Amino acid sequence: MTGRLFNWGTRHGHALVSTAGHLARHRIATALTVLAISLALALPLALNVVVDNIRAAGGSFADAIGLSVYLKPGTSEQRARALAADARARAGVASVTLITAAQGLAQLRKQAGVGTALDILPDNPLPAVLEVRPNASSAVPSRLDALRSQLAAEPEVDSVQLDRDWAVRFHAILELARRGLLISAALLAAGAVAVIGNTIRLEIASRGAEIEVTRLVGGSNAFVRRPFLYAGVLYGLGAGLVAWAIVAMAGAILADQAQRLAAAYGGAFALHGPSARDLGMLLGAGAALGWLGAAIAAGRQLARTLPRRHV
C-alpha cells in the first residue's frame, strides 16, 4: 500500500519538478503568461477590497442611524427605565439612551425663546423617549424594520421613528457593488481560464514530437497530461501571487489619499489593502482555474492521437 502511495508521490513529484524546471528555463514566456492572468485576477480582487472598505466605512457611519421610541404619556419613570434596560438587552442594539419627560423639557428650555412659553403649560407635554442605536451589523434595512416592530409591540410604546432612507441607500449601493463584483469575477475567471488554456495548447503543440515518443513507449494519457496540468496550476499560483501584490501596492499608494479624503469629511478612515485571507483565496482560485484551463486544452488535443480504424 505504501508502495503505491510512494509511486503516486514520485509520479506527481517528478511531473511537478520537471514542469517547474521547464517554466523556470523559459523565463520571459512564463512571466508574460503569469502577468496576463494576474491582471485578470487582480480586478475582482480590487473590487472586493473596495467593497470591503465601503462596508467598513459604512459601519462607522452607522452611528447616524437611530430609532426614536416615543413612550405613551403618563408612563412612569420606573417603567421607562425598565423598557430601556429591555431594549439594551436585545440583539443588535448597541446603546439605548433614555430621555425622560423632565429631561426633554429641560433640553427644550435651553433653546432660546422657548423657556417662558413652556411655563404657561400646566403639564409636561413631552413623552419619554428612548434613543436606540443599532450596532453596525444590524444597520441593515431588514433588521432595522424588525427591531422597529419589536419595539413598537411593547404596550407602553406610542410610536417608533426611524430614518431608514440612509440605510436603504447605503445598502443598495453595497449590494450593487457586490453583484458587480460577482459578475466581473466570473467573466475574468473565464478570461484567465482561456489565457491558460491557450498557453497550454501552444505548449502541447510545440512538444508534439516528445509526446508522440512518450506515447510510443507506453505512456498513458494521464502520464502525458500530468506535466501540462501542473504547468497550469503553477501559472495560476504565480498569477494569484502577482495579482495580490498588484492590489496591495495600489492600496498602499491610495491609502494616503484616502486618509486625507476621510479627514476632510471629519472622519478617521484607514484604507485596508487585501488581507492574508485574500491571498489564500487567490492562490486557491488561481490554482483551480489554472488546472481547469490546462485540463480543457490538454483533454481536447491529446484525445486526437488515439489509433483509428479507418474503415
Place this chain on the structure above:
Amino acid sequence: MIRFERVSKRYPNGREALSQLSFEVANGEMAFLTGRSGAGKSTVLKLIALLERPTRGVLTVNGINTAKLPARRIPLFRRGLGVVFQDHRLLMDRPVFDNVALPLIVADVSFREIDRRVRAALDQVGLLGKERSVPLELSIGEQQRVGIARAVVSKPPLLIADEPTGNLDAALAAEVMGLFRRFNEVGVTVMIATHDVHLVRESGLREITLASGSLDASSPVLPAIAAVR
C-alpha cells in the same frame, strides 16, 4: 508472438496499404520484413505497435487480439514492445539517461531500479559512461544505439525495428545487427523491417517479403508461412 491473419489496411484516401496479409512469427524468432518502399513494411509495424488498427482481419501480438484491445489498455500493451526507429526519435534536449529511462518512467518503476536498468541497457549497447551526454553530442551511430537501448531497457518480449540501419554505414550497420542478434539470443522476438537486402541475406535469417501490401510469392519463403496461407 506475431500473427497476421488476412489483415487488410485501407486508408481514408482509398489507398490499400495491406491486402489479406497472413504470416506468423514465433516466440524467440528473429525475422526480417523486406520489400520495396511502399510495399507495406511500415504499415505492418504500425499495426503491431497499435498506432493503427487493421481494417479487416485479425492481428494477434503476444497472445492479444489487437482488435479487441480497448484504447485505455494500449499504453500497457506498448510497454511490452520495444520500438527502434530509423530516425532514432530521441528527445534532443534531454540527456541520454533520461531518454533511455523514458519507458521505465512511464511504467512507474522506482528510481533505484531505473538507474540500474538504464546503465545495464547502455552497457549492452556499449555506451556506458555517456548517460550525462545530450544526443546532439553523440555521433549518428551512437544516437541510434541510444535508441536501441531505450527499446530494450524494459526487457520487452518483442522488439520491432523500422529501418534501424538506414542512416548507418556498413560497419555500423553490422554492429547494430550484432546487437539485435544478441537480444534475440536471450529470447527476445525480433522483427526488423529493412530494404537492405544484402544485410538480410548475410544474416541467413528468415525473410518475409512484402509486395504491394501482401506477401511476395516470388521471395524465398520458409514452409512455415506457406502453412499459414
